[in-house]
Amino acid sequence: MIQQAYNFLAAWQLVPEQCLYEKGAVPTAAIFTIIGIEASASFSFKEERIIDQQKEQTAFEISFQDQQVQIPSALQFNYTYSASNNLPILVQLDLLPNGNMKRTLQGFDEYERPYCNIEFYHKQLSVLAYATSASSAIVRPTKEGVIKNKALLAMEEQTNMQLEQIRKQIELLAAQAQAIQNRKALSMMIYEAQMSFKPLIGHTYHLYEKEQERFVLSLIGPQEWGSSLPFKHFIASVKLLADHTWVEIK
Secondary structure, eight states, X not given: OTXXXXXXXXXXXXXXXXXXXXXXXXXXXXXXXXXXXXXXXXXXXXXXXXXXXXXXXXXXXXXXXXXXXXXXXXXXXXXXXXXXXXXXXXXXXXXXXXXXXXXXXXXXOTTOOXXXXXXXXXEOOSOOSSOOSTTOOOOOOOHHHHHHHHHHHHHHHHHHHHHHHHXXXXXXXXXXXXXXXHHHHHHHHHHTXXXXXXXXXXXXXXXXXXXXXXEEEESSOHHHHTTXXXXXXXXXXXXXXXXXXXXXXX
């Protein structure tokens, strides 16, 4: 079970400006920690958050065998625990492509009305502007700590933006590679087809299937044949490019 949850076992730092709350106030700072305990075969959940300059703490354990814990994949971790009003809170943790974590909490308020709070975290950095242990007193952010924290957030934003740009470039290159592969496959089909003329670059021709996996390239389009098409069926209209590959004409 610990191996399944490995990607989630860490201390996670809240990104307050990205949170979406339907109930309560968004914390100004928070640390959410998940630990796998082999000895007791359980997961330990600990959360420390600061709301309106007041520190709040919650901690509990859930057994590996408990149905309250479900790990559908290496990118998702679900669990249930009881809120202060003894009503269940369903929690879904999702790892995002940038390495951050999304936490979705679904529960009921004091009037038993449903709500959904969404939080975003990144793995805890070594420099924090607030306390990170249950025994720590509230630590007021120092000027140096605030500067470092802002610098770290700016660094993370910039690197994430650069990674997103690279991802888009990779997707574009993959699409271009697929288009070339498609042109190659079409070109191989055409060069293996029967043709009674020399095709010219930039001109449009028409590919037909004559028999099973036997093709013919023609100067005559399917509309020109009318109802007397002498081939099994029409494949595509194609144009010869300067690199001697063929492209389908839509």
